[in-house]
Structures are given as C-alpha cells and as structure tokens.
Amino acid sequence: MKLYNESDHGTPAKKATSEVKLSVDGRVVSVPAGTSVMRAAAIAGIGVPKLCATESLEAFGSCRMCLVEIEGRNGTPASCTTPAAEGMVVHTQNERLKKLRRGVMELYISDHPLDCLTCSANGDCELQDMAGAVGLREVRYGYDGENHLKAKKDESNPYFTFDPSKCIVCSRCVRACDETQGTLALTIQGRGFGSTVSASQNQSFLESECVSCGACIKACPTATLMEKSVIDIGLPEHSVITTCAYCGVGCTFKAEMRGEEVVRMVPFDDGKANQGHSCVKGRFAWGYTTHKERVLKPMIRAKVTDPWQEVSWERAITHAASEIRRLQEAHGRGAVGGITSSRCTNEETFLVQKLVRAAFGNNNVDTCARVCHSPTGYGLKTTFGTSAGTQDFESVEHADVIMVIGANPTDGHPVFASRMKRRLRAGAKLIVIDPRRIDLVRTPHVEASHHLALQPGTNVAVLTGLAHVIVSEGLANEAFIRERCDFDEYLQWAEFVKRPEYSPEAVEKVSGVPAETLRGAARLYASGGNGAIYYGLGVTEHSQGSTAVMAIANLAMATGNLGRPGVGVNPLRGQNNVQGSCDMGSFPHELVGYRHVSDAAVRAIFDKAWGVKVDPEPGLRISNMIDSALEGSFKGIYIQGEDILQSDPNTKHIAAGLGAMECVIVHDLFLNETASYAHVFLPGSTFLEKDGTFTNAERRIQLVRKVMTPRNGYADWEITQLLSNALGYPMHYAHPSEIMDEIARTTPTFTGVSFDKLDRLGSIQWPCNDRAPEGTPVMHVGSFVRGKGRFVLTEFVPTDEKTGPRFPLLLTTGRILTQYNVGAQTRRTANEVWHPEDRLEIHPFDAEERGVKDGDWVKLASRSGETTLRAQVTDRVAPGVVYTTFHHPSTQANVVTSEYADWATSCPEYKVTAVQVSPTREPAEWQTQYARMSADQRKLAEPSK
Amino acid sequence: MGEPMNEAWRPKALVFTKDWNTKNGHSLEVYRASGGYKALEKALKMAEAEIIDEVTRSNIRGRGGAGFPVGKKWSFVPRQSTKPKYVCVNADESEPGTFKDRYIMERSPHMLIEGTAIACKSVGAHQAFIYIRGEFGLAYTRLQSAVDEAYAAGLLGQNVMGSGYKLDVVVHRGAGAYICGEETGLLESLEGKKGQPRLKPPFPAVEGLFGCPTIINNVESLAGVPAIITHGADWFKGLSRSAAEGGTKLIAVSGHVARPGVYELPGGLTLKEIIYDVCGGMRDPNKPLKAVIPGGSSCQIVKPGQLEVCFDFDAMRTVGSLMGTGCPMVIEEGTCMVRLLTRIVRFYAHESCGQCTPCREGADWLYKMLRRIEAGEGKLEDIDKLDQVASKIEGHTICALGEATAWPTRSYVKAFRDEFVRHVTEKCCPFGEIPVTTRAMTGAIV
Numbered sequence A: 001m002k003l004y005n006e007s008d009h010g011t012p013a014k015k016a017t018s019e020v021k022l023s024v025d026g027r028v029v030s031v032p033a034g035t036s037v038m039r040a041a042a043i044a045g046i047g048v049p050k051l052c053a054t055e056s057l058e059a060f061g062s063c064r065m066c067l068v069e070i071e072g073r074n075g076t077p078a079s080c081t082t083p084a085a086e087g088m089v090v091h092t093q094n095e096r097l098k099k100l101r102r103g104v105m106e107l108y109i110s111d112h113p114l115d116c117l118t119c120s121a122n123g124d125c126e127l128q129d130m131a132g133a134v135g136l137r138e139v140r141y142g143y144d145g146e147n148h149l150k151a152k153k154d155e156s157n158p159y160f161t162f163d164p165s166k167c168i169v170c171s172r173c174v175r176a177c178d179e180t181q182g183t184l185a186l187t188i189q190g191r192g193f194g195s196t197v198s199a200s201q202n203q204s205f206l207e208s209e210c211v212s213c214g215a216c217i218k219a220c221p222t223a224t225l226m227e228k229s230v231i232d233i234g235l236p237e238h239s240v241i242t243t244c245a246y247c248g249v250g251c252t253f254k255a256e257m258r259g260e261e262v263v264r265m266v267p268f269d270d271g272k273a274n275q276g277h278s279c280v281k282g283r284f285a286w287g288y289t290t291h292k293e294r295v296l297k298p299m300i301r302a303k304v305t306d307p308w309q310e311v312s313w314e315r316a317i318t319h320a321a322s323e324i325r326r327l328q329e330a331h332g333r334g335a336v337g338g339i340t341s342s343r344c345t346n347e348e349t350f351l352v353q354k355l356v357r358a359a360f361g362n363n364n365v366d367t368c369a370r371v372c373h374s375p376t377g378y379g380l381k382t383t384f385g386t387s388a389g390t391q392d393f394e395s396v397e398h399a400d401v402i403m404v405i406g407a408n409p410t411d412g413h414p415v416f417a418s419r420m421k422r423r424l425r426a427g428a429k430l431i432v433i434d435p436r437r438i439d440l441v442r443t444p445h446v447e448a449s450h451h452l453a454l455q456p457g458t459n460v461a462v463l464t465g466l467a468h469v470i471v472s473e474g475l476a477n478e479a480f481i482r483e484r485c486d487f488d489e490y491l492q493w494a495e496f497v498k499r500p501e502y503s504p505e506a507v508e509k510v511s512g513v514p515a516e517t518l519r520g521a522a523r524l525y526a527s528g529g530n531g532a533i534y535y536g537l538g539v540t541e542h543s544q545g546s547t548a549v550m551a552i553a554n555l556a557m558a559t560g561n562l563g564r565p566g567v568g569v570n571p572l573r574g575q576n577n578v579q580g581s582c583d584m585g586s587f588p589h590e591l592v593g594y595r596h597v598s599d600a601a602v603r604a605i606f607d608k609a610w611g612v613k614v615d616p617e618p619g620l621r622i623s624n625m626i627d628s629a630l631e632g633s634f635k636g637i638y639i640q641g642e643d644i645l646q647s648d649p650n651t652k653h654i655a656a657g658l659g660a661m662e663c664v665i666v667h668d669l670f671l672n673e674t675a676s677y678a679h680v681f682l683p684g685s686t687f688l689e690k691d692g693t694f695t696n697a698e699r700r701i702q703l704v705r706k707v708m709t710p711r712n713g714y715a716d717w718e719i720t721q722l723l724s725n726a727l728g729y730p731m732h733y734a735h736p737s738e739i740m741d742e743i744a745r746t747t748p749t750f751t752g753v754s755f756d757k758l759d760r761l762g763s764i765q766w767p768c769n770d771r772a773p774e775g776t777p778v779m780h781v782g783s784f785v786r787g788k789g790r791f792v793l794t795e796f797v798p799t800d801e802k803t804g805p806r807f808p809l810l811l812t813t814g815r816i817l818t819q820y821n822v823g824a825q826t827r828r829t830a831n832e833v834w835h836p837e838d839r840l841e842i843h844p845f846d847a848e849e850r851g852v853k854d855g856d857w858v859k860l861a862s863r864s865g866e867t868t869l870r871a872q873v874t875d876r877v878a879p880g881v882v883y884t885t886f887h888h889p890s891t892q893a894n895v896v897t898s899e900y901a902d903w904a905t906s907c908p909e910y911k912v913t914a915v916q917v918s919p920t921r922e923p924a925e926w927q928t929q930y931a932r933m934s935a936d937q938r939k940l941a942e943p944s945k
Numbered sequence B: 001m002g003e004p005m006n007e008a009w010r011p012k013a014l015v016f017t018k019d020w021n022t023k024n025g026h027s028l029e030v031y032r033a034s035g036g037y038k039a040l041e042k043a044l045k046m047a048e049a050e051i052i053d054e055v056t057r058s059n060i061r062g063r064g065g066a067g068f069p070v071g072k073k074w075s076f077v078p079r080q081s082t083k084p085k086y087v088c089v090n091a092d093e094s095e096p097g098t099f100k101d102r103y104i105m106e107r108s109p110h111m112l113i114e115g116t117a118i119a120c121k122s123v124g125a126h127q128a129f130i131y132i133r134g135e136f137g138l139a140y141t142r143l144q145s146a147v148d149e150a151y152a153a154g155l156l157g158q159n160v161m162g163s164g165y166k167l168d169v170v171v172h173r174g175a176g177a178y179i180c181g182e183e184t185g186l187l188e189s190l191e192g193k194k195g196q197p198r199l200k201p202p203f204p205a206v207e208g209l210f211g212c213p214t215i216i217n218n219v220e221s222l223a224g225v226p227a228i229i230t231h232g233a234d235w236f237k238g239l240s241r242s243a244a245e246g247g248t249k250l251i252a253v254s255g256h257v258a259r260p261g262v263y264e265l266p267g268g269l270t271l272k273e274i275i276y277d278v279c280g281g282m283r284d285p286n287k288p289l290k291a292v293i294p295g296g297s298s299c300q301i302v303k304p305g306q307l308e309v310c311f312d313f314d315a316m317r318t319v320g321s322l323m324g325t326g327c328p329m330v331i332e333e334g335t336c337m338v339r340l341l342t343r344i345v346r347f348y349a350h351e352s353c354g355q356c357t358p359c360r361e362g363a364d365w366l367y368k369m370l371r372r373i374e375a376g377e378g379k380l381e382d383i384d385k386l387d388q389v390a391s392k393i394e395g396h397t398i399c400a401l402g403e404a405t406a407w408p409t410r411s412y413v414k415a416f417r418d419e420f421v422r423h424v425t426e427k428c429c430p431f432g433e434i435p436v437t438t439r440a441m442t443g444a445i446v
C-alpha cells in the first residue's frame, strides 16, 4: 500500500488549441499555449523550486524561489508567472539561480522556528523540502531583531490549528479561500514585514466567515495550517482513494491512514466531481465512524418496550428470517417489505431490492429518495426519457446564465457551489428562484441579477409564467424545438402558457414575484447565451413537485438549452447515492434501470437471472406500507440505512404505523429514531469499511474502497446476503464487484460498467454501454433518449395547504452546511459547534407582531402538530414566510409538516406548511413525550452492553 | 557662488504655473479667462487617433517616475474592446522628496480635470477616477470643488460642453499607503481590495480597472495635455531643450539649497543649472554639495562630479541614476549618508505591501542591519551583506518598490563605503548623529 502524492505542476493546466515547443535544461517539451514555464518544466520532468505556486491556484509570483534564466531575456523571470513561448530556451539550474534561491530561503528561515524535528509537518513540509533543494546551510543575517516566532496559535476550529509562527506569507491559503472555495474569509493583514494571515476581521477561525472547507489547509506548504488529527496521530503512511458518503456531489478523497486508523481525509486532485476540493463534512466530519454510540453487536427483543439483548450475528439473522417467514405465512406474501438506503452503495441497494423481489417474493420495496427526488425521476423521464440530470458538473463552466431554483448550493452542495461561484465570478449571470434569500443571492463578488422570492407553493405558477414571457415575446428557440421536440405538442403548450392566468401580472398576484422581475428573468434565461438550470428539493417536495420538474424541462426545451455543455436541467441531489438508489430498482414499480415491473420482457431477464418469478404487480410505497400496517395487513419491514421516522413526513403517522408492525428490522450504524420501534437491530458498516460504488448527482459512478475492516463484523452487503441465505434464497457474492457484474448483465444502461473499468477510468457516467463505452457526460446530445422531447402542460394547482386565520404563515424547510439530513452522523462530530440546534427564521415584521425577539423560544404549530424551537429574526425570509432546518431530532420539524404529497410520486410536501408561531416557554407535548421515549430507548440498549 | 545669475533657464512659456500667481487662480473663472477648457472643446471635435497623435508628437513623457511616453500608452488601449474603458489619475504622490502634483491640484485643479477629460475622449472612456493621496487636505478640497464646478458648468456630466459626450469624474481618497501609488496597487485599491500590485502582463491598458482597458497617468502628465492640444505638439516640444522629452517640467527642489521650491523649467537643464542658477546654490557657503538624490528617494545617488549631466530620462541613466519624478533633494557636506539610507530604507520596508518575499523579508533585514551599523553595532561583513541582500531584491519582485529599496542601498554603499566602514570601526556615527529611532518594524511604525 502506498501513500498517494499527486504531482504538483505548480500552475493550473491550460486549455488551448495551439501548442508551443520550448527547451528546458536541454529537454524539449511541447505544451498548450499559455502554459507557464514552471508547468512546462514539470511536464519535462524538471521540478523548479517553488513555494507560492501550487497547481490548484493561479500563479502569484511572490516567493521568488522559481526564478529561471531564459535565453535572450533580461534578468531572472519567475517561471510560475512567465508563459512558455515557442522556441524558448530555459535554464533552471546554475550558480546564479542557486544563489538567488538560497538567498530567498535564507530570508524565510531567518524568521522561522527551527523545530523541524518536533514539527507535525516534519516530512510533509514544502519549506523543508525547498531548504534542502536549494542547499541552505546557514542564515547569515542572524536571528536577532523582530520576528514572528512568538505569534499566538489559533486552535479555535475543532479540526485544524493555525500557528502563525510558521507562516511564510505565501498567500496560498488566502488564494485557496478565494479561488477554490470562494468564501474569501482570509486576508493578509498589515503590510511589509508585519504581514500576517487573518481570518475575517482579525477574528479567530471559528468566529470568522470560514466554513471549514479545508482548502487553505491543503494549500498551506508549511505546518501553519494543519489538521488537528495529524498533530494527534502523526503523518499517514498509506492512503486509499474513495468516495465521500455525505452528499450527492460525490467528492473523491484520499483516506490517509496509519494502519487501520484514519489520519485525515484529503480531497483528491483527480476526483472528477470535486477536483481536489471538499467541504467540512467530507473533509472532517468522519469521527462518527468511531463514535462511542455506534452499535457494533446485533440485538433483538420481543417487544419495543423490552430491553435490547445483544446476540450473535447468527442468532440475529436467523431470528429476523424466521420472523419474516412467520409473518408471511400468517398474513400473506405481501405482508412484509424493505426500504433501501440512499446512503448505501449501489451494490447494497441492488441486493436489498433483490432480497425483497426474489426472497420476500413481492415488490414492496421503496426508498428514501421518495421523500426528495422522486418527482425528478418522474418529470425528466416523462419529458426527456431518463430519470436523471442532463449534464456533468463541468458543464457549469460553460454556462452564461445560471438559474438556481429551490436549492441552496452553498449549504447543500458546497463543493459544486464553489465551482458555480467561480463561474459566476468570471461573469456568468445568476437568477435565483427561492422564497428565502439564500447566500448565493449576494456573496462576495457574486450577485443575482434577479431574485424571485416567491411564496412557497407557487413554483409552477412562476415557472409557467416564465414560459409565458418567453413564448409571447418570441424568445423561444423554434429551430431547436422543430428539430428535437414534438412540434404539435409544443404548439399546444405554447397556447397553454400564453393564457392570461400565466401573464406576469397574474403570476405576481399568486406568487408575490413582481411582474417586471419575472420578465427580466425570463428574458435573461432565454437570450443570455447558454442557460443552465440547477434545482433542488425546493422544487420537488411539493404537491406539484413533478409538475414543476416538467415545467423546468419545458423551459429548457423551449429555449434550446439542452444537449451540449453549459446548459441543461440539473437536479442537485441530496444524498451521496440517491441517484444510485433510484437507478438500482428501489421503487415498487420499477426494476433496475427504471424498467416497469409490468413489462414481461424485462421481468424475463430477472426471472432468468434470479431463478424466481418476479411479481408483475407494483408493490407498496412507504406511505402505503404505513397505511397497511395501521389497517393490519402489513406486518414486517427491513430498513437498511434510513431513519424513516425522522426523514419522512408526518412523524406521528409513521410512528403509529411502525408501532403496529410485529417485526421491524433496523440495519443502521446507530440506534436511530426508527430503532425505537425495532425488534431486530443489525449493526451497519460505514463507507470506510466496505467496497462498492456510489452514483452522484451527475450520474457518475465512483468506487468506494474499504480502508479498514468493518468494526461491526460485516459490510452491509454481506449482512443482506446473510439474511437472504437464512430466508432460503441463496446469494453467494464474494465481492461487490460480482454484484456490479450482475447489474451490468441485466441493465442496458450499465452494460459497460465494471469495477475494473472504474478502477482504470476513475469514474463512469451512465449510460455506459457499447454506444458509450466510457460513459456519457452530457445526455440528449443530438436527440432525446425518448426520441422527441415532450412538452407537458403544467397547470398551476395551488396546494391544499393554505394559510388562514389560525395558520397565517408559510413554513418552508432546508438544510445547513455543517449538518447532514437528520444529523445521525454530523451530530456525532465536532460539527455541532456550528449548528447545535435548529432555529426558526422569521421576518422582523412577523416577529414583532408576535412579540418574538431573536433567540426566544417559540411554538411552531400547524394542522398536523406542534413543536418548539428558538427564533432567529432575519429578513432572509419574506414577511409571511418562516424557515427552519431539520437536522435535530429534538426539533422534530416533521411533526409539523402536512400529509400532502406530490400527485405523481407521493413525494411529501415538505416545503409548504401553513403554521402559526407564538412565544412559548415550554417544549411541545409531543417533544416531551418523544424525549421521554428516546431516553427510555437509550436505557433499554444499555443493560446488555 | 558670487557669479552673476544665469537666467537662461527661464522657460519660453509657462504651461503648468501660468495661473499660480493670479488671485483665485484655482477657480474655474480664472482658468477659463486664461483659455481654459478651449483644448477640451477642440478635442471633443477631434478624432481619437488625432488626439493621440498630437500627444505622441509632443514627446511628453510620463511624470510619475518611469517616463513612459504618454501618447504611446494611450495608443495601447484596444479600440475594438467592447468593455468600458477607464482613465485613472495617479494623484497619490507619496515618494519622499516629491511635491509637484500637490501644487497642480491646489493651484490649477481645472488643468488636471481638462487634461483628464481629453485623455478620456482619446480612448473612449466615460468614467475617470482621480486617486488622491489621503493625507492631502487642501489639494483634495480644491480638486473636489473644481470637479463640482465643472459639473455645474456642463464641462463634465451627461453632455460635456454640449457635445453629447458623457463623462463622469470621481475623486477617490487613498488611505495612507505608498504602494497604492504603484499603478496596479492603485487599481486594486480602487476596486476596494487591499492595495497590492498585480503581475504584469496584462498591462492596465489592456486589463486594468475591473478587468477593463485603463489608462493610468500621473497628475502632471495629464495637466500638460491641454497646452499640447491648444498650442500644438511642436510648440510644446519646443519648450524643452532636450530631445529626450518635450515641454516644460515641474522641478521640485528640496534639501540644502538656498531657494528650495517648485519651479517650472524647460526640459533638459543640467542638475548644476538647477541647483546653482535656479535655486541659488547651497544654503551654507561653508558646506559644499555632497550628493544629490535626483528624482525621489528611490533613485541612486549622484555625486558632485556628475552634475553636468542633462536632467532628463535618458541622460540620467548614463550616470547610473534616474530622472524619476524630477524632484532633486540636495545634500550638503556633513550629512550622514548611513543615517540617510537608514531613514530611506525604513520608509520602503514599512511601505512594502508584503507579497514578495525578497521585498517583505529583505527590506526588513536591510533595515535591521542598517540600524545596527548606524548605532555603531555593525560588523564589517554587514556592509557587504547589505549589497548582497539588495541584489537579491533588485529585479526579483512584482513591482518596482523592491528596486526602490535596493537601488539606494546599493548605490550609497558603493558611493560612501568609507562612511559605513567608519560607523563600524568607530562604533558610532562619525557625524555625531543620534541613530534613527529604534522602534519595532511590526507594521506599526511611522
């Protein structure tokens, strides 16, 4: 096993149509025009000493270590800032240059602590390397006089330290925060010799604007910015490339290890989705994997009020299997079902649905994607023919107008947001459609041209209104439509959107978006060059979620913004493998690859592969399972890696449903909230403990590699396999790659995928088959997957969730950077310091009317229930709208949300709930009851431990 | 001394100082009475290329220090660019010993505004910024009132002099950093960022303020333009005795001369004429001239034997120095050169923006070593080390502030090595000077 060290060419690669040839120390090398002399030298295999340059950042030219001689030019230009030119003859090594470099090094070292041997970066320090490379032997200026050796350390951030005594003021951190992350939290304060790195206005890192992405730490050539874990554990000795298990961006990381211990997670430069960048979650918040609350032994109990009893794996599996069979015998084959997880690998998801379809013998399988992006699948399949986004992330670099709808990328998809912000800083225009003033609306060097702060629940009206303006002002791209879409359907649609109820004025009445803003946005999107739409749960989690997705697809087709880089319809998917779990046949009506179970030809493939008869009838969705449980016909469930009690709407209803079942099998890392209702607990493994693949929001399949043995004993796929075998349906996979082979054999869009190929290419974007042997970055080039693009009429039907005198405000929900979903992982890390509780954002007008001050406890009540939390008074939300996150179980925001759901896919309407807010002193009744219950449950787990 | 005063230095005509002795000379009224804004009126009717051609032929060179031909710089602006274009006036005048721009802004602010407007017209800019040194009080108020007057009189604004040309001028005050006088540091500062020079290329004419084509000129460079347009390039060129540069020049003399001050002189006088004829020689007949810093404190030192040289951009190089801003500081015998250098280096060390290692660390080490030597605590090797460190700064930094530290250091050590040696061997200042303050170099010194 080796330690990966990506080579650092010093300056970024340049794309150019022409090449220039030059000679460096006698070696002739040809590079794209615009490439720096430093990079050209590196390509020729010659490392020019450097300190301020690093490949991920634009050249800065400040340290003056990289000076070279160029024949025919005066002086000694810096190789990092000098572009290579045709015929150039460069010398990088001679006496004069050596002296100059040694001189610079001498200056550095004269103000640097000489404690290399005890320094945490000893062996991983570019200053040390360079001092060696230039052969520094002495510091002739002496060490007396003022210096920075006594500068105070900043240890405020839970994950890294800042030790200014070791700083060489190379500005790499500052530039990383600017260029890579786009937060601009850092600056060099003061001037001359007094120059020091400062976070925000000379604040501690924790108090500053820093979002702990880690970019500056990675960029720092010295031990000044250093991971605390490295200081504690020491430098790593080997590393494994793997994929982050948090969000749908799918960052590639190097898990840097010492034995079986993770020293740090470092974003991998060659990662296609993240290009060497990361966010605080993937970079630092992996401590949950060894958290003391992680359950490592299987447990069973007869009743949910009984204490948990630790048992052997064998006992737990046999017990679970016999319970399932007992329930099926007593109540029918359809009395049990399973839930797949968007957190687990493709292979594990595939196995769970296979378990349900082949071993349980029904189609009662569903997934948490139901609660987020099922409308995406439905909407995009209907209009374009595939249930996925159309682009790769790279596409954003070619966009001229970016429209963000119902998404908050800087919190939800931070690494992609950094890339988007880079494009915006370079001049692309931005339109934001969101009830709340998300950070992107105005952030350093980025400002939205239009912010359509619509009333929650009016997406379809606004989107159709945009279409109205585009069509009636003649901005539609008819040539594209004629060539690529069904033109008659287009004409019908055009007539429909032109109706007066979708005029900007009419839409203003419904949505509160000023008519002129709507017009401006429509014109910009239709005529501003490449228009790219990015959307999130603010689009899908509505009673008209699927309609809104189709309205978005209509906009893209009407303006010809499909089928090339820089455009497209891009869902920003929440969880690491939500795309994959949908692809893998997690829905009750679809087999792998979105093929309907009623299709006999498709079933035939699986009948043969699995040696069973797949049920032609679609199975139950989560909500139907719960309803059937309450009716008494559904009795047992196997839930892998999901906390449905917390993530599903209407918590009380779910709790009652689970409570009515006889065998709830929870397979998870922690005793989650759902486990309070479980009879069998199967401890899960983390992404660090297993092999497999995740598929990110751009359809990119990436390898997850095992870096340590599972602390619970088995990888998750092995546990499902054990259960299947115990049920009498044999599975004999020796490795997840064999599961992928089965997926490839049975699924046309995956035919060309294999672990070997993934290992070779790094990642593959499906479809990958004979027509696209290396995958498909951009879809629908030339023609749509379904043939002609389909325009669907998107009539606006207001949600039944309406405000009234009792519930005059609209609640909408979202997420925050440092926490992840229901927080099961992030709450078990130091990320808690940034977001220790969920707060309710409320506009100052509404707050004042209710006598609520910032930080006060308030009661949030809806028709479904009530909860309490603290208020944050802010004008980020418009009057009449309140907002909260849902990361903390104690808040139970979902107690409040309604039972309404998307008409097509049952995706719950999380984003609109009529509520009332009032000052309070005590927790809601449900919260007290709930708190008591979870305390009881925790106690029940204790005695056996 | 004692010889009859040679009056040959008097210019044939005054360009910059013509209204300085008139009451309310800074007002729009006086300025217009003496022909002000006629040049702008004319320029508004001229083709862009015509204006640039006239300015180029006048042979006026940039007066901020580098002497780059003004017309040539304007011609670099890409005409085909669809981006907005800007003109920035460098009124940050902070080089020690330089005090000519301030007089223009205090006494003839409209001349600067008119010149700026013509520059804008010549490159198609509709927005100009005048970046004025923050410490300037009177110059700022006079300039701002002049801009207000010009707006009120329709000389600036939506419709300049009825021509339909739109032009806005904003006066922006600096915040006390010398580095913001460096043209790209100035741009960064104007953009609201920390004033740090940029890498060049791209040059500002192509990618300047907010990434758009930008002309940056010194106050005096622009104030000279109206006369060129009014009287023609040949007339202006003829005001100079030197082929190197056209026009008259504001020469601000300080130091130990009898009559220090700002003089308008024909280009191409010798330093000797300036010191002995114009300024009446040394102030103390018993203390002859020891050295001259010719054009701001960053220039290499000139010794008495080199005074016959013509004070222009080209000839000054032949004696290993520079014309710089054209503001000589004259030094008499008995002045401690070690102390002088220490004081100068302290300035540049303090003003280093801090991005380049050689400048940031090197200047500080030079200062520390100089302090040591000056206080009589230095070693002989230190003297060579001064030159070594300075040689590692020179040519190895992003902007010329590095040179501004290195040039004086290397030239003083070379020209007055004995004085450095005496400080070391006698362990004190041979001139009995008290050492330059030993306050810390933590960025807080003044």
Ligand SMILES: Cc1cc2nc3c(=O)[nH]c(=O)nc-3n(C[C@H](O)[C@H](O)[C@H](O)COP(=O)(O)O)c2cc1C
Pocket: B061, B062, B063, B064, B065, B066, B067, B068, B090, B091, B092, B093, B094, B095, B178, B179, B180, B181, B182, B183, B184, B216, B217, B218, B219, B221, B222, B399, B400, B401, B404
């Ligand atoms: C450190 C430094 C400071 C400078 N300060 C000034 C200044 O205060 N005023 C000025 O006109 N030019 C200053 N310059 C020169 C400018 O960079 C630039 O060359 C000048 O403004 C161009 O105008 P000109 O061509 O009309 O002379 C400075 C240069 C450097 C390197």
Ligand code: SF4
Pocket: A173, A176, A177, A181, A183, A184, A185, A186, A209, A210, A211, A212, A213, A214, A215, A216, A217
């Ligand atoms: S961790 Fe990220 S956000 Fe924080 S200072 Fe470093 S680069 Fe900026």
Ligand code: SF4
Pocket: A166, A167, A168, A169, A170, A171, A172, A173, A174, A197, A216, A219, A220, A221, A222, A224, A225
């Ligand atoms: S903290 Fe590190 S990256 Fe930042 S300036 Fe100092 S040495 Fe460079």
Ligand code: SF4
Pocket: B179, B196, B197, B351, B352, B353, B354, B355, B356, B357, B359, B360, B397, B398, B399, B400, B401, B402
């Ligand atoms: S030479 Fe000095 S002042 Fe100029 S950019 Fe470099 S550090 Fe800044």
Ligand code: FES
Pocket: A049, A050, A051, A052, A053, A060, A061, A062, A063, A064, A065, A066, A067, A078, A079, A080, A081
């Ligand atoms: S690496 Fe080129 S100047 Fe620092």
